[in-house]
Amino acid sequence: MTLNEIAAQMQRGLDKHPLAETIKFDCGTDGAITLEDGKALTEDRPAQCTIHISEKNLSKLIAGNLNPVAAFAMGKIKVSGDMTLAMKLGQLLG
Structure with missing residues (x-):
């Protein structure tokens, strides 16, 4: 799965279970996915949890x-x- 595909799957989870906080998945040189304001963004942004x-x-x-x-x-x-x-x-991935 590419980061874009992973972000799309996370977006489906966010649509069902909105998240008020900001969480970032840092994949090093492969990029990052930041969950922010109900969106899964393939951007490296500041987050409360990385x-x-x-x-x-x-x-x-x-x-x-x-x-x-x-x-x-x-x-x-x-x-x-x-x-x-x-x-x-767990609620996003489930």
Whole structure:
């Protein structure tokens, strides 16, 4: 999945479960997706919570092929900022 495809899937989740906070998925040199004002933007913007994850692992996470807790424990996901916001992502990914 490309970042644009991942963002489109996240947008469907945001349409069902709006998010008031700003969360960014930082995929390093592959780019970023920022969830802001009810939109999934393929832009690197300031956020209250930043999730550092490779594009490959983000694609697996969105597809349900990567357990977020296990990925965090194995260092495949790193979170900076407000950790409690990362916990809200289950509603978007579900």
